[in-house]
Amino acid sequence: MQFSNKQILEISEGGFFGEGNAQLPRSLMLMIDEIESISSKGGKFNKGQLEANLKILPNHWFFGCHFKGDPVMPGCLGLDALWQLLGVYLGWSGLEGKGRALGVGKVKFTGQIYPDAGSIKYKVSIRRIFKKPMPLGIADGVVIHKDHIIYEASDLRVGLIKRV
Numbered sequence: 203m204q205f206s207n208k209q210i211l212e213i214s215e216g217g218f219f220g221e222g223n224a225q226l227p228r229s230l231m232l233m234i235d236e237i238e239s240i241s242s243k244g245g246k247f248n249k250g251q252l253e254a255n256l257k258i259l260p261n262h263w264f265f266g267c268h269f270k271g272d273p274v275m276p277g278c279l280g281l282d283a284l285w286q287l288l289g290v291y292l293g294w295s296g297l298e299g300k301g302r303a304l305g306v307g308k309v310k311f312t313g314q315i316y317p318d319a320g321s322i323k324y325k326v327s328i329r330r331i332f333k334k335p336m337p338l339g340i341a342d343g344v345v346i347h348k349d350h351i352i353y354e355a356s357d358l359r360v361g362l363i364k365r366v
Contacts, residue, residue, distance in 0.1 A: 203239070203240050203294075204236070204238055204239060204240070205236060205237040205240070205290075206236055207235050207236050209286060209345045210226065210232070210234055210235065210236060211232075212228065213225055213226045213290065213293075214226040214227060214228045214229075214232050215228070217295070219293035219296075220298065220366075221272070222290055222298075222299075222300065222364075223291050223293055223297075223298050223299060223300065223362070224290065224293030224297075224299070224300065224301040224362060225300070225301070226286055226289070226290065226291065226292070227284055227286065227323065230287075231240050231265050231282070232330065232337050233280070233282055233283035233286060234254050234255075234256055234280055234283055234286055234287065234324070235254075235255055235256050235257050236254060236255060236256065237252060237253070237254040237287070237290065237323075238253045238254060239251070239252065239253045240252045240253075240291065240294055240347050242255055242295070243340070245326075245327030245328055246327035246329055246330050246341040247328065247340060247342075249263060249327075249328045249329065249330065249331070250291065250292070250327075250328035250331075251325065251326060251327050251328065251356060252287045252288075252291055252324070252325070252326045253322065253323065253324065253325050253326075254283075254287055254323070254324045255320050255321055255322065255323050256264055256283065256321065256322050256324070257320075258275070258315060258317065258318075258319040258320060258321055258322060259317075260317035260318065260351055262275070262317070264276055264279060265317050265343055266290070273313070273317050274314045274315065275315035275316075275319075277291075277309075278355060280315070280322070280324075280345040280353045281306065281353065281355055282303070282356055283324055283345070284324060284326055284341075284343035284345070284353075284355055285301075285306075285358060286301075287324055287326045287343070288301075288315045288326055288328075288339045288341050288343070288359075288360040289301030289339075289360045289362075290305075291328060291339060291341070292331070292360060293364055294339055294340050296330065297331075297337035297362055298337065298362060298364065299336070299337055299361075299362025299363050300362060300363055300364075300365070301360050301361070301362055302360065302362075302363055303315065303359070303360055303363050304338070304359040304361045305358075305359045306355050306356070306357060306358050306359065306361060307355075307356045307357025308354075308355070308357065309353070309354070309360075310353070310354045310355075310358045311352065311353055312351070312352055312353075312354075313347060313350060313352025313353075314346060314352070315345075315347060315352070316334070320348075322345055322346065322347050323341065323345070323346040323347075324344070324345055324346070325344050325346065326342070326343040327341055327343070328340075328341045329342060329357070330361075336361050336363065337361065337362035337364065338360070338361045338362070339358075339359070339360050339361075340357060340358065340359055341358045342354075342355065342356045342357070342358065343355050343358055
């Protein structure tokens with residue numbers, strides 16, 4: 203299954219997975235252009251995977267403020283994209299609640315994303331999904347630029363909370 207850019211924007215508006223359920227951030231914090239594949243099989247642990255991408259535009263907002271005279275995409279935005287994708291996976295799986303990043307085990311940065319990068323790719327491999335007491339996903343993810351892994355994150359955690 204795939205999600206087009208139009209569908210990604212719909213997910214950011216809320217209601218795509220049911221009213222009050224998982225949604226992507228809007229506008230400037232949305233770090234995904236499209237999801238190329240999402241599946242409950244495959245990935246490093248054969249429990250599910252996602253592949254997505256983001257076109258890097260020289261005028262992205264973060265290049266103007268990070269860093270003066272040395273523009274680079276903040277690594278935390280790539281990490282956030284991996285959390286965003288894990289939240290999408292939980293919503294796509296039919297689990298209810300609003301997604302919240304709950305942590306990460308280990309993060310490693312071995313490259314940087316500059317304004318002329320063109321595009322980056324994300325891959326998320328599902329480790330485990332808990333349905334109770336609170337829906338929770340655990341996954342590993344990578345950010346890839348020009349066929350090289352430049353960010354790695356293990357034990358990404360996203361939970362789905364329900365407001366009472």
